[in-house]
Amino acid sequence: MLRLSLAVAGAQHQRQPWLAERTPETGVELAGSGGRLRVLLYADDLALLASDAEGLQAQLDALQSFCNAHHLRVNVSKTEVVVFGLKCTAARWTYRGARVPTSPEFKYLGVTLHSTKGTTPEAHQRKAAGLRAAFALLARCKQRGIADFSLRCRLFRILVEPTLNYCAE
The missing domain is CATH 3.30.70 (Alpha-Beta Plaits)
Structure with a gap:
């Protein structure tokens, strides 16, 4: 490539x-x-x-x-x-x-x-980025007083999942 x-x-x-x-x-x-x-x-x-x-x-x-x-x-x-x-x-x-x-x-x-490690390093990067996004979401929910579980799940799907799934196809 x-x-x-x-x-x-x-x-x-x-x-x-x-x-x-x-x-x-x-x-x-x-x-x-x-x-x-x-x-x-x-x-x-x-x-x-x-x-x-x-x-x-x-x-x-x-x-x-x-x-x-x-x-x-x-x-x-x-x-x-x-x-x-x-x-x-x-x-x-x-x-x-x-x-x-x-x-x-x-x-x-x-x-x-x-060239030799394939996508393993990128998988670790995605995991780290996903954790950062998840913890940032939790901190923001706490800061804003968002306790509703369904809203938190929706925010997770919108804000965290794309970070985890980027280039995962």
């Missing part, structure tokens, strides 16, 4: 045919659907997904062409590759001639993804 930060938004409006057309065999296969997931986009964050080193380099080259054609720029200082599972230490990736560094983890939309 590669995380990039586009300096100018715009790629998300193109619906990503540029990547599928230029790199049809890349991405990660979606089990049972026959489809492939190549890119995650949110605002100016972009993550490329590939199942092998060659596929990721092909995606980087396609992204460079797309950015050149649409006058976009990738912030290479915020760009890194994370290899999940087996180590791929021999592979080197480049973007516009510059080497893209590898990293053991990265944060995407507030979720930490680790």
